[in-house]
Amino acid sequence: MTTTDVTRVAAYREVTDRNGRVYRVGESDIDIMGRKRKWMVILPWIGMMGISSAEYAFASAEDTLHEAHHWSSGSIYWMMTAWVFCQAAVAFPAGRLRESGRLPARWAMMLGSAGTLLGYLSLAYAPHVSLAFIGFGVFSGMGAGMVYATCVNMVGKWYPERRGGKTGFVNGGFAYGSVPFVFIFHGYMDTSNFRWVLISAGVFLAAMVAIAGFYFRDPPKNWWPAAVDPLNPPADPRARRSLEKNPPAVKQYSPMEAWKTGRVALMWFCLACTSGVNIFGIAFQVDIGEEAGFAAGIVAAAMSLKAIVNGTGRGVIGWLSDLYGRKQCLLYVCAILGLAQFGIIWSAEIKNLPLFLIFSAISGFGGGAIFPMFAALTADYFGENNNATNYGMVYSSKLVSGLGAGMGSVVVGVWGYNGAFSLAGSISIFAGFVALFLTPPGRPKNKRVTPNPRPLGEG
Template sequence: MTTGSATYTVLTDGNGRTYRVGETPHDLLGRSRAWMMWLPWAAMFAVSSFEYGWGAVEETVERRYHWTLTDAFWLASIWAVFQAGVAFPAGRLREKGVFSARAAMLVGALCCGVSWFTLAHVGNLAVGFVGYSVLGGTGAGLVYATCINMVGKWYPEKRGARVGFVNGAFAYGVVPVIYVFSYVLDERNYSAVLDALGGYMLVAVAICGLFFRDPPKNWWPSEVDPLRWASGDHRAAARSLAKNPPAVRQFSPMEAIRSGMLPLMWGCMVIIGMVSLFGINFEVPFAKESHFGPFVAASAAGVLSVVNGTGRAVVGWASDLFGRRQTLTIVLVIAAVAQFGVLYAGNTHNLVLFMVAAFLTGFGSGAFYPLFATLVPDYFGENHNATNYGIVYSSKLVGGIGGGGLAASVVVAWGYTGAYLLAGGAALLAAAISLFLRQPGRGHGRTQGRPTPAVADGLGPALAG
């Protein structure tokens, strides 16, 4: 390799995985690859207000436009449908080279800004669905999918921890906004506050997106020997590979579906996605219903968001040590316990227990996202990861409806007691389903094959993918 005109070698291991080595981040970007971690983190931080701040703003929105609780949470539900639904087509277009990461981020920035501007000035519910739910969901989905995919590509040897770190910003970035919504926002300054939030999202995401650039397909950092890493010769890799062996081959989307594991992941994520969004959306209203007051309600939401975000980074690290599937099951059980805990604490007006339950809710409602994001390439390989994970993440299409609009209907019909009992039971069902996840093509107890010697498939100039 020579500076300014880097060459690369393509290596193949015993599982058929290829690695493009020889180019440094400076050859490809002109700067450290840390930029491709911090920029996605900043963009995810900026758009976090959509999902994790809605529970704090919905009451003011209802008063402002005379909407019902069900109206408000159907807005959130349709937002979640579009936020999740855009992941698959966006991933497919990126893999085909039709839609660049930069273009996805700029379109996402514009949609995010317009969504809050619409909610700030238009009281027509139908227009709100188009402006906030459709455009806002599409914009946030483009940002989310692009950022998660980006950091995974630039950190192939540290995927679990780095993806968890960036994913976490999608939750705890909302904390300042929650207190603004709870203490500053009222009908007099409503439009100004939401305009400021929309402008912040538009500018922050656009600036981050201008610097986004994918590495070449199958790129690995030049300082890491991917064959030694894949074989477990590296001590850290050996610990992770003992629990998380690489995919036996590269699965196309149809092959991943036919394996049965991709549909199982999808179904599991539908269920826990409903529970997650229910906990996020209704914790603040339930806290107020339990007479804890606005400060406690906002603090509970803040604790939920902070733990939700930091928990994603923690489980990424833990999954490297203990196994992604094992960690996923534990997270889902914690999510179930959290629902029952919030219900008991609210009904008994136990403030300390309510905050503890908010802590557990935050952890259980977000930590599963990076686990699924890393399970997909572990099970099906990296070559079609954007599409395969897009399919799994599309489960939020169903989960968003269940955790928002339908959940609001359940609260109206059965009260918070019935809704929280249903949510806790659903989380336990998701945990049971996760026990059946198995890596396709790798028999129970089968050991990981060691890679073959390096094979040079080609040399050429460094090109960004």
């Protein structure tokens, strides 16, 4: 990484489009932070990988934790629910602190690193399950929430003209960064070595988060890339198509203004439904595979495949949303995620391993792709200046969707795996129907648009 101790001082000017939105232009990424902005994709990606195993690999450690500590399986699933709850709960207040300047991005990442380490220490040494709830469920969850919110919003600020693919790539680290730990926790860790494995994982992952976060830096408010004209179609065909399909917000909405548009509530509901289905699948795919008679190693491979596709799918759908539009891709993702749940049931019933792997991968794709869609949509609809807080409101839906693990165990106990996975699939499809009503605030509907003989920026 090439950087400098003192950033350049460059002249900038502020321009206003016909909607009244202000753009700060003239400063390059080198001028602001002494390095290319691509590092604000790579470093957040590394930070996201550092927190991913706490959610995506946790289910693989369930058997060992049960045997080593004699914690009940129900308590362990509710511990995961507590982690997801706290991860979501911290997003909104952390966003407010970040945007007020009281919590710099670097310090948010350091707090996240400390929470990550504390979580693994709790799983290794907690003498009682209640202390593990506090150490892992609360502190590790809150730390992960700070890292997640900081990384996702950071990349959106540095790439306002084509954020979909970049946001998806960074978001993907939250899934496939867990792949090695799925195998380690499920196939290598046992009651004889679990403390050593957990501590080693915690130290390594906390270091990843801390080192990546040390180099974080936000761009100025209203910043726009110097090479992209915000008032006219850009010369870069990628940026031009992305802005055509996903035009920037008409203004920088405050959290209260964003809430009053009604779009935040719609996004909140859709994300609560789809992320709940995703978390349910993470928690119970191993169990339904083992009940179907598939070998433990194969089930772990299926879970790893799910995590890989979950992560890579976030980048792919982000790139596709730049080409074809965020909302259109979101609708397809909701349908794919829902139908995949029925495919998992069917493949488990007929005990067909190849189909089980395929539908697991498809479910992983759908479950991962929803997150970058909502992260990018929030900035598209409400602007970048308050995006940490606005997305924090949307992402707080995981306070409810986190019940996908805890409540999922209750539904499985009453209805069995077939009933529970059928319900999950139906919920995702219904969320897609609700998403049909999402439209960017402040813009007329397409059918009301009249041709403009004077191109944007000419008067």
